[in-house]
Amino acid sequence: MLFSSLFSLRLWQWLLPVCVVLLGSGCASVEPRKASQPTFTTVYVVRHAEKDPAPSLLDPSLTAAGKQRAQTLVDTLRKAPITAIFSTATTRTRSTAEPLATARQLTVQPYDARQLRALAARIRREYKGQAVLVVGHSNTILETVEALGAPRPAPAVQDSEYDYLLEVRLPQDSTQAATAVARRYGVR
Template sequence: MRHAEKDTSVDPKDPPLTAAGTQRALALRDSLLRTPVVAVYSTDTKRTRMTGQPLAEAKKLTVASYDPKPTGLAELAKLIRAQPRGKAVVVVGHSNTVLETVEALGAPRPVPAVGDEEYSYLFEVTIPANDAPATARARRYGAQ
């Protein structure tokens, strides 16, 4: 998913979340509480870490960093594919990296693009146990 709403008035280069973004991060946690999450990854920015942190804390996990460049996404995809089947991994990125992450996992984009003002997408990628191709679907969470 993409990070929640950011507050560029505080720090334009590495902004934290707004109050609405903090609420969205809590909504993410609440929407995935019953999901067997085994890892939470984010890029190395305040807004992505702050988006994943409430879920990571609820699951007693640490938010791990990943590199959103193509080589980093390939490495992230390997890490995700090595996780036990039936478990979930949450990846928090940016509007210009989340769909590339879906593709790195072998699934087609479920939407053509993520706009700069779209924060509610949650992309679910399913990686089959056999050699079948991965699939992805887009759903929404939090305030619309």
């Protein structure tokens, strides 16, 4: 009897700390998970909307159809969490960007279409994990995608095409490749 009592006592001396550790770990407070930052930066790239076709105009304005397309861009990107908008210095690009900038209470930031690598570096550096819009021209939007490190999602943009919406995803992990897809928006 004495032997079994000693055995039980030693068993409890060993089991008690184990039980305390196990019970304590089950009662430990669990920290809520922090909302994870997106694992990529999204860059939407569009050409300016329809412009006045008169060849004598150096800086043409948008046509009525162009103004409608600029408004359609607001609706198309309504769920996108745009935090910055970039445009070249022309009237047509600024006029395309302005309705979305007004809706989001953002300032349209100018960029030089001859310095696309600088724009890409700025977006990567200053807007990591965010979404931005870049408004350019038929001869710069595919080049913008390439400057961001993604392959062209379309072979070319014709002078008569105003409806491309290019979406570039820049992974935070620099070992992963950037991707781009081409969609259309508004009336063709």
